[in-house]
Amino acid sequence: MKIKSLLIIAFFTFSTLIAQEIQSPSSFLGYEIGTRFTRHHKVVDYFKYVSNQLTNVQLEKYGETNEHRPLYVTYISSQENIDNLENIRKANLSQIGILSENSENKKAIVWLSYNVHGNEASSTEAAMLTLYELVSSKKAWLENTVVILDPCINPDGRDRYVNWYNQVKSTPYDIGQDAKEHNEPWPGGRPNHYLFDLNRDWAWATQIESQQRIKIYNKWMPHVHVDFHEQGINSPYYFAPAAAPFHEIITDWQRDFQTEIGKNHAKYFDKEGWLYFTKESFDLLYPSYGDTYPTFMGAIGMTYEQAGHGRAGLAIQTDEGEVLTLKDRAIHHKTTGLSTVEMSSKNAAKLNSEFKKYFDNTDLKYKSFVVKNDNQDKINRLKALLDKHEISYENTENGTVKGYIYETQKDGKLNVNTSDLVVHTNQPKGKMVNVLFEPKVKILDSLTYDITAWSIPYAHGFKAIASKTSVSSTLKNNNFGFNNVIDKTAYAYITKWNSLKDATFLADLLKNNIVPRFSEKPFTTNGISFERGSLIILRNDNRSTNFDEKLKKIADKNMRQLTTTSTGFSDAGVDFGSYSVKPIHKQKVALLSGEGTSSLSFGEIWHFFETELQYPLTIIDSDYFSRVDFSNYDVIILPNGYYSSVLKKSTLEKLTNWTRSGGTLIAIGGALNSFAGKKGFSLKRKDTKDKSDDEPNMIPYAAQERENANNLIAGAIFKSKVDNTHPLAFGYTDAYFTLKRSSSAYSYLPNGNVAYLTDTAPSISGFAGKNVLEKLPETLLFGEERKGRGSIVYMVDNPLFRSFWDNGKLFLANAVFLLNSDKLK
Structure with missing residues (x-):
């Protein structure tokens, strides 16, 4: 008993020494958090410092931005969990069927994402405070919880904002709303390098930050995900539960646990007298947010919104006369972040059991979505998108499929063959498949925060059908190689025009000083029919000695099949010397x-x-x-x-x-x-004819938002x-x-x-x-x-x-x- 007591005393003494050795963000940086904005490289330095000092903190670089800033996540847990981290990850994926191992996970996995919008800059400051609190005073929560912390999703946008602010701010800062430091110039720090809103890119993953983040997100599939934001300077803090409309795929458990987390936040905010609101403005419908994408992947996905945004700077006077400081904003975000980890730790077993239940897809209305392969380039682009999310697909077997026809918006039949693609909902990510492909979104409330339709067959231009029964399919290798043949006797080379890939090929030709033509009318040559827009590359227009070799190289690189002809005399339609066959010059x-x-x-x-x-x-x-x-x-x-x-x-x-x-x-x-x-x-x-300006508006005040x-x-x-x-x-x-x-x-x-x-x-x-x-x-x-x-x-x-x-x-x-x-x- 005495030995055990001595061991306990030694353990806490050692833990205290470790905590004393770890510098707080303020000590490490040389200034108090909230008194200035921290540039991205200094944030990274602090996270590197902590991970180098503590063995229960791991830092992983998962990517790089367009402007070559590094992207990191940090794993924070108990030493035992960190030592067993890979097994925890595999057990989590196994329990939902992504991995075939028969494992059970008992740890809560919480992912905290900061600063997806660059000029909502307080959350990265909060990330450093949260890291420090977790490794110093909140270690008990880490015994059954793995925290994955991304300190800045959008460092290009954030540094754009921070660098601008540091250039123009007054010393000391000016709290007046008219001051230059509170009026950010175009384009602002919100978007990334290419000025995309990364909080609308999760499902589409068009941006390099999203592509790299999705890869590591799907490697983990967390149980809870929080996306930290900021809103207008006069707004109270917003946290879950979210507002209606909720997508119908969201479970009662996901909604209820949001409420439980919100109540825990409220406990801390009530104690400090901080204002907050819930259940308004921020719905869970559009699938490409930092709260909805995780939600449709089984997590408790949440948005937290602190007042501030790009206007607030280091401090600003609100319309109510209060002074809102960066320090306030960071502390509020730290509070909700820690509260989230606390609730996840207390409910780790329930989080795992309900997470596992989410991946039962037997009750989904549609069992298969089939898209016709009328354009291989489009099919390839769709496959690339599905691959990003690790969603599986197969090829249909020859036959007829009954279901909802996208083009006619009616039930009917569609003839399919072995080149057509089918995506089944009977797979681990079947609910996300349903959300991305469903023909019509069920909308219970028209007052939404974003778009209300996004179905992939419409967005990509496919003929498609949604089937309530599983469509027969096989896994088929559809890799096509391109190796065009040089024909130095050819009068012309011809290729189709019906996809973006054809346009990229054309752009490549023009950059390499090859002059193509296009036909405004259909034509047939050597028994092959070509539609309007088809590219015709005449030898007479391109007289360089290495024309054929250069053309072949460009066509192979762009996977374009070239057809050769020895004559400009068409079997049908226009000949190649027609006024309807027009040259395409390099466009400036x-x-x-x-x-x-x-x-x-x-x-x-x-x-x-x-x-x-x-x-x-x-x-x-x-x-x-x-x-x-x-x-x-x-x-x-x-x-x-x-x-x-x-x-x-x-x-x-x-x-x-x-x-x-x-x-x-x-x-x-x-x-x-x-x-x-x-x-x-x-x-x-x-x-349309509007009501006369003189006609009184008799709609009750409470109903005017919906009337609008x-x-x-x-x-x-x-x-x-x-x-x-x-x-x-x-x-x-x-x-x-x-x-x-x-x-x-x-x-x-x-x-x-x-x-x-x-x-x-x-x-x-x-x-x-x-x-x-x-x-x-x-x-x-x-x-x-x-x-x-x-x-x-x-x-x-x-x-x-x-x-x-x-x-x-x-x-x-x-x-x-x-x-x-x-x-x-």
């Missing part, structure tokens, strides 16, 4: 950025050109746009934005004259306002008609599913209506207010207005939305390369 593209432009829209286009088309473009700032010599460019793209101060009368006239000389002007979303209803442009707004929803559209999918004989729509069928996020509507153009909603304007999935639905029939989606030798392309909806709306991307490539690129300027 400019993209507007800066004040007035939507940073998100600009970022989508920038990212599209650099990472997908891999084609150069020149970024021009709105500050000096009016002084630019437009004749240096063939294509100018105006992202979604508001350009009243940019496109003034003289600049608009200058742009119009440039267009008449052969330029292509592409206007997206809000940029159309600069042309609608103005003299010299055909674009007209379509509005009649004028909103929360990201709904619509089916449009497409004129696929127009170059802007080459490679498309006669229908296109668009994601509408704006109630703006424009009447048909006199000519050049390429994609448009018909008189019925059917909503396929998602919420749209009744007043919006009245306005949308017979409205433009994508169109071209000819101006002299050039044209203006109007894109009412965003064809690149968050880079996940895959089927819209070819429209933009067509606008850039096929409309006026035959003209030498």
Whole structure:
């Protein structure tokens, strides 16, 4: 007994010495947390320091950002758990069927993610405080809990904000809201390098940060995940439980345990007199958030929101006269983070048992989702997305499948063959499969925080069917190799045009000074039929000695199958010397950025050109746009934005004259306002008849928010008609599913209506207010207005939305390369 007591005393003495040896963040950094912002490399230094000092803390680098900042997670637990970490991980995956081992996990796994939005900068400061508290005063919770802590998901955005703030802040700081340090310039620190909102990218994983994080997230599959955020300076703290609507896939346990965690937070906040709210604003519907993605992967996914955001700086006076400090913000986030770990530790057994239950998918309505392989490039892109999430897929067997047809929105039959893809819900991540592929989202409340429709078959442009019975399938190796053959006697090489991969191939040709042509009409040569847009690469246009070798290398790299012909005389359709077979010259593209432009829209286009088309473009700032010599460019793209101060009368006239000389002007979303209803442009707004301004509003105050929803559209999918004989729509069928996020509507153009909603304007999935639905029939989606030798392309909806709306991307490539690129300027 005496020996045991001595051992206990020795243990606590040793633990105390260890705690004393570990410096707090403030001691290590040389300043108190909250008195300045800590740049990313110093945050990393502190986490390295702790992991080097303590053997029960492990630091793992999981990736790197576009700007080469490192991405880390830290594992914090008891020494016994850290020594057994890999076995804990495998046991967790085994109990839900991802690994075949028959193991039982008894540890709670909690993942805390900080600073997904760069200018919500208090949470990374809180991450350091949380780490220190866990290893010093909260070690008892770690006996049955593994904490995975990511101190900064978005270091590029955060350092953009921190560096700006440090440059402009007053000394001492200025709490006045008008001060420069509280008014962040465009584009702000919220997004990543390519100006994407990483909190909307979890499911689509278009960004390098998301791709690397998802890989390690799926390696662990935590039971609890918290995403730390900030909101406006006047808001109280928000924590779970979340607001409605909840996706129907979410279990009662997931909702109930959110409430239990929230009550525990409230206990600490009540003690300090801190204001907070729950059950409002932040719903659990859209699958690509840092709370919903983990939720649909079985976790208790939660968002915590602290007042502050990019406006707060080190301190700011709120509208209520209170001074909100960075120190306050960090402490609040530390409190909820620790409270989450505490509740997880107390409920570790229940977390594991309920987590295991979540992965029983026998009650799901749809058992299989089948997509037709009418385009191998699209299938490959879908496979790549599913691979990122470690979702399995197979190929169907020859036959007929009954179910819900996406294209018609009715039950029917679809003939399938062994090249078609099937994704079953009878797999561990079957609930996530259901969420990503379901034809219609069940929406119990129209007041949502984000879009209400996202189904992959619509977003990727597939013919598809959802089956309530399991579809027969086999695992098949569909790897296709490309090894084109050089034919130095060939009159021309020909390749198809119906996917983004074809556009990337074209961009590669142009960068390598190979001149292709495209056909505006179908043709047949050597018994092979080619559709509109097909690329024809003539030897006569490319007389370099190594033309064939260079072309083969580019085609093989881009996995494009080349067809050769020894004649320009077609079996049917146009010959290769026809006026309808037009050369594509290298296009010099400019993209507007800066004040007035939507940073998100600009970022989508920038990212599209650099990472997908891999084609150069020149970024021009709105500050000096009016002084630019437009004749240096063939294509100018105006992202979604508001350009009243940019496109003034003289600049608009200058742009119009440039267009008449052969330029292509592409206007997206809000940029159309600069042309609608103005003299010299055909674009007209379509509005419904509103109530007279003199008519009193008799709707009760409490009902007005829901009444206003009649004028909103929360990201709904619509089916449009497409004129696929127009170059802007080459490679498309006669229908296109668009994601509408704006109630703006424009009447048909006199000519050049390429994609448009018909008189019925059917909503396929998602919420749209009744007043919006009245306005949308017979409205433009994508169109071209000819101006002299050039044209203006109007894109009412965003064809690149968050880079996940895959089927819209070819429209933009067509606008850039096929409309006026035959003209030498």
